[in-house]
Amino acid sequence: MPLTQEGAVAPAVRSLLVWGLLAGLVGGVLAFGFASAFGEPSVAAAISLEEAGSEGHSHDTGHSHGEEAEVVPRSFQATGGLAVGTLAYGVGLGGLFGLATAFAYGRIGSASPRGTVAAVLGIGYPAVVLVPFLTYPANPPAVGSGDTIGERTGLFFGMLGISLALAVAAVVVARKLVGRLGGWTATLVAGVGYLVLVTVVAKLLPTVQEVPVGFPGALLWEFRIASLGTSAVLWGGIAIAFATLVQRGLTRAE
Structure with a gap:
């Protein structure tokens, strides 16, 4: 219950x-x-x-800006x-x-x-x-530019939200298919569908490559x-x- x-x-x-x-x-x-x-x-x-x-x-540039004080010590x-x-x-x-x-x-x-x-x-x-x-x-x-941190954070959490939404949808689909396909097959079909959709979404989202x-x-x-x-x-x-x-x-x- x-x-x-x-x-x-x-x-x-x-x-x-x-x-x-x-x-x-x-x-x-x-x-x-x-x-x-x-x-x-x-x-x-x-x-x-x-x-x-x-x-x-x-x-190399001949300039020294001095050491910046750490807000929080390492x-x-x-x-x-x-x-x-x-x-x-x-x-x-x-x-x-x-x-x-x-x-x-x-x-x-x-x-x-x-x-x-x-x-x-x-x-x-x-x-x-x-x-x-x-x-x-x-x-x-x-690794990574400070100028793009907002964009990268937004993309990461956007992917997280889409992934979670698709996972919930997969669970709903699996429950609806249990009566016709049985538990194992319904779970497999929903799981494969989830993997296909998140793969497509990942390919469509912008890539980030900032490793120097x-x-x-x-x-x-x-x-x-x-x-x-x-x-x-x-x-x-x-x-x-x-x-x-x-x-x-x-x-x-x-």
């Missing part, structure tokens, strides 16, 4: 939201650890390249700032995860609580993370893998912690 009720929110929905926030905290801690170990070294290397390039340019960015960012994002994502599970539970066939969490993960991660990332991958410092000539390909690859790995750890940590809480809580309630 769906957890939502007409004109009100079932108590179980509030529990799912709380469990989602707690799971988000767990996921944020895990993501912080992963980003510190695997992401920060590539960020530091990219910043060193950027600073070396700036110094070389000032020497040492804090790599520690406290990273921790605050990942934990805040994790808690927010965990809350959304809880709300999505509350809506999906009882509406995806006869899936168990853990099965519903797995479905939310299986739909949400590709739609929200993988597809936008593959279309407009993350870049380290020293001579930038180390290995460093760029390392940074992007670390970025994708951090998001995978975050989503995976949330899903595992949340599924554990949900299965225990809802099973006991029923």
